[in-house]
Amino acid sequence: MSNNNDIRHRFEQAFMPNYGVPPVALARGEGTRVWDVDGRQYLDFVGGIAVSSLGHAHPALVEAVSRQVATIAHTSNLFLHEPEVLLAERLLGLLGAPGRVFLANSGTEANEAAYKLALKYGRREGRGYFVAAENGFHGRTIGALSLTGKQSIRDQFGPFPVDVRFVPYGDASALKEAVSGDCIAVFLEPTQGEAGVVPPPDGYLVAAREICDATGALLVADEIQSAIGRTGHWFAHQADGFLPDILTLAKGLGGGLPIGACIGFGEAGTLFDKGDHGSTFGGNPVACAAALAVLDHLDLDHVKAAGARLRSGLEAIDHPLLKGVRGRGLWLATVLSEPRSAEVQRAAAAAGFLVNALQPDAVRLAPPLVVTDGEIDALVAAFPAILTEAAQ
Numbered sequence: 001m002s003n004n005n006d007i008r009h010r011f012e013q014a015f016m017p018n019y020g021v022p023p024v025a026l027a028r029g030e031g032t033r034v035w036d037v038d039g040r041q042y043l044d045f046v047g048g049i050a051v052s053s054l055g056h057a058h059p060a061l062v063e064a065v066s067r068q069v070a071t072i073a074h075t076s077n078l079f080l081h082e083p084e085v086l087l088a089e090r091l092l093g094l095l096g097a098p099g100r101v102f103l104a105n106s107g108t109e110a111n112e113a114a115y116k117l118a119l120k121y122g123r124r125e126g127r128g129y130f131v132a133a134e135n136g137f138h139g140r141t142i143g144a145l146s147l148t149g150k151q152s153i154r155d156q157f158g159p160f161p162v163d164v165r166f167v168p169y170g171d172a173s174a175l176k177e178a179v180s181g182d183c184i185a186v187f188l189e190p191t192q193g194e195a196g197v198v199p200p201p202d203g204y205l206v207a208a209r210e211i212c213d214a215t216g217a218l219l220v221a222d223e224i225q226s227a228i229g230r231t232g233h234w235f236a237h238q239a240d241g242f243l244p245d246i247l248t249l250a251k252g253l254g255g256g257l258p259i260g261a262c263i264g265f266g267e268a269g270t271l272f273d274k275g276d277h278g279s280t281f282g283g284n285p286v287a288c289a290a291a292l293a294v295l296d297h298l299d300l301d302h303v304k305a306a307g308a309r310l311r312s313g314l315e316a317i318d319h320p321l322l323k324g325v326r327g328r329g330l331w332l333a334t335v336l337s338e339p340r341s342a343e344v345q346r347a348a349a350a351a352g353f354l355v356n357a358l359q360p361d362a363v364r365l366a367p368p369l370v371v372t373d374g375e376i377d378a379l380v381a382a383f384p385a386i387l388t389e390a391a392q
């Protein structure tokens, strides 16, 4: 039995059956390259789901985390530490707007904080419901799940304690219709990630900002997948030309270490009173040191150029299974003419590339933000044969 099969078998015996168990067990990585437990090498165009922003084993991340864990690994929120302050200041500086930060350990927790902030606002103002987008994804804990617009993962865990109304993503008039003076907050991803890397039509997010301004609803931008350089901008909303009231971050922020952030701008930054929220691990010194290393070493110009190279390379492929390419920066989906993404993922792995069958007809590419031109060219060169293999 191969090491991959052995680990997979043992995983299935020891773990709850909530994941479709993947066939590959990764042992180590370096930059965009990873090796599985049988010694096979792959180019990683998944990036741990848009997380491994500096790639694998980046020397700066290794150094920052090693130094911090050898100095002080944990303080709890009963004591302050400098890395958390440096990180919060750094994020606010990149955002260029006055705000306040709460640090969590994951995306769903960042959204829980946003949800509780919004609930406080709603109670104070006597407002009663939330609006979120169909097919949107905000996380798996009950609060974030209640805002997640995917019935298959949501409905069996309802009813939820709060009224959430769903609107089609990208439709500004449907949003306008749904948001009244009784609406607490609107939760939106600037590009829908899990739905298939789906950017909205131009002007949609600015319209959402205007609708919220006109009604007094808070606008929450879930940038858990879209921020920290993924689109070639620090934050996707900066390119979209709007500022949310609340912003949530996670995935790429820690470069692989678990960290999330909820940032409130203006009045939304001071809605929590002492005792309203907290986390034992949130803002952990090691995770903060990792995030600071990520922010120090990301090169947005590289992301823009590499993203354009990947996109134009894929767009130049003429293949009956490839219908198009969508997304932003180094965050793309190849859209298939038939629902064969699982076959594409399998054929890609056999050819030495990790890609993600995100939707039946969409394959996500979210490589480390340090992916090289040569690595991009290798994927583009291999992709037609991968498609042909998958079409059979």
Ligand SMILES: *Cc1c(COP(=O)(O)O)cnc(C)c1O
Pocket: 106, 107, 108, 109, 111, 137, 138, 139, 140, 189, 193, 194, 222, 223, 224, 225, 250, 251
């Ligand atoms: C991944 C994701 C989440 C959930 O993050 P977790 O760290 O898995 O809890 C929430 N929102 C968006 C947009 C995401 O992509």
